[in-house]
Amino acid sequence: MSLLPLFQWMASVPFFQGTWSDYLGPGLNVVHLLAMVVFTGALLIVDLRLLGGVLKQHPVAPIARDAQPWLVGGFLMLVATGIPAVMATAMTQYRNPMFWYKMYFLLAGIIFTFTIRHRVARADEARLGPIWPKVVGLVSIALWGTVAASARLIMLL
Amino acid sequence: MDLRGAFAWLDVNLPGSVYLRESLFGFPILLTSHVLTMGLFLGLVIMMDLRLAGIGNRRTTFSDLQRALFPWQMGSMVLVTITGLALFYAQPLHYYGKAFFWIKMALLVVAGVNALAFHFTTYRSADTWDTPASVPPSAARVAGIVSLAVWAGVLVFGRLVAYNWLTYE
Numbered sequence: 001m002s003l004l005p006l007f008q009w010m011a012s013v014p015f016f017q018g019t020w021s022d023y024l025g026p027g028l029n030v031v032h033l034l035a036m037v038v039f040t041g042a043l044l045i046v047d048l049r050l051l052g053g054v055l056k057q058h059p060v061a062p063i064a065r066d067a068q069p070w071l072v073g074g075f076l077m078l079v080a081t082g083i084p085a086v087m088a089t090a091m092t093q094y095r096n097p098m099f100w101y102k103m104y105f106l107l108a109g110i111i112f113t114f115t116i117r118h119r120v121a122r123a124d125e126a127r128l129g130p131i132w133p134k135v136v137g138l139v140s141i142a143l144w145g146t147v148a149a150s151a152r153l154i155m156l157l
Numbered sequence: 158m159d160l161r162g163a164f165a166w167l168d169v170n171l172p173g174s175v176y177l178r179e180s181l182f183g184f185p186i187l188l189t190s191h192v193l194t195m196g197l198f199l200g201l202v203i204m205m206d207l208r209l210a211g212i213g214n215r216r217t218t219f220s221d222l223q224r225a226l227f228p229w230q231m232g233s234m235v236l237v238t239i240t241g242l243a244l245f246y247a248q249p250l251h252y253y254g255k256a257f258f259w260i261k262m263a264l265l266v267v268a269g270v271n272a273l274a275f276h277f278t279t280y281r282s283a284d285t286w287d288t289p290a291s292v293p294p295s296a297a298r299v300a301g302i303v304s305l306a307v308w309a310g311v312l313v314f315g316r317l318v319a320y321n322w323l324t325y326e
Contacts, residue, residue, distance in 0.1 A: 026320055030313050037312065041200030045214070045226075054225035055217065062216040067204075070213060145193060152192045156185035 003094070010090035025088050032081040036148070039074030042067040043113075043144060046121055050137030060133070064121035098157055102150040109143040161253060168250040177247035184247060191240040198233035199308055201226045206308075209301030211292035218287045219297075256323035261314040268307045275300035
C-alpha cells in the first residue's frame, strides 16, 4: 500500500497554504527544536547512567523516574509540532529518502524506548548484570542519534 | 579596517573556506554535527537547570547532578563550539549580515556570565541548601530559570539564522 494519497491529501489542506505558512514552518521548527533538546536531555541522563558514564553511585530507577515526565512531555511536543511541519511540506518530505530513514529509525526508537529500555531502567540492577544496561544505553543513543541526524539532513541532501 | 571589512577579508582569505561553503557534503555534515553536539550539550544543561530551578530531577541533589554532568557538558561544549566555528569559517560574511546571529552571540555571553555568577556566589553555599528532594533557594532558582530561558533563546535565534529575516548586506 502506498502512502502517496495520504501525502497528497496533506499537501492539499488549505490551512498550510498561503503567505502565513511562511511563518508557520519556522515557528514549528523552533518549537520542535526546543522540544528536541528537552527530550534529548531526559534521554541522555538515563542512557549515560546505563552506560556508567554519570552518577554511578546512584541507582538507575529514581533517575529514570525523574526524567520520565520530561521524556514523555518532550516526545509529545515533538509529535505535536512534527506532524503539522510535515503537512506544511508534505510532497518535499515524501520524495526525500532522509525523511523515510528518519521515520524507520523513529519507529524503532519509539518501540525500543517504551518497551525494552523502559523495563531495563526500572529493573533490579543486581539481576541485570553489568552488560545489558550498557547495551541498552548504547542502542538508545545510536537510534535517537540517527533519528536526529537524518532529520537534519532532510532539507540539506 | 572596520568589522565588516574584517569579515569580508576572512570571507576570501581563509584557506578552504570556499571549499567548505560550496561542497556538496561538507556543509550538511558540519551542520548535522553541530545539531547533534548541540543536543548533547543543551540536553544535559537543561537537565541540570531543571534541578536548579527546583522543577525537575529532584531525587538527585543539584551538586551530584552538576558534578556528574560537568565533564559531559564541557566535552560537548568543545564539540559544539568547534563545529560552530567551522560553520562560521565557511561563510563569515553571510553571518555578519544576520541580526539573529548577533543576538545569538550576545545571548551566549549572557548564558556564560549567568553560569559563572551562580558558580561564584550562590553555589558557594550549596552545603546549606542542597539536599535530596529540596527546592533550592530563590537565588539559585532564578539562576536556573534564567539559564533555561537564555539557552532557549540561543537555540531559537540559532535556528532563525537559517531564514532571510533581518538580513543585511
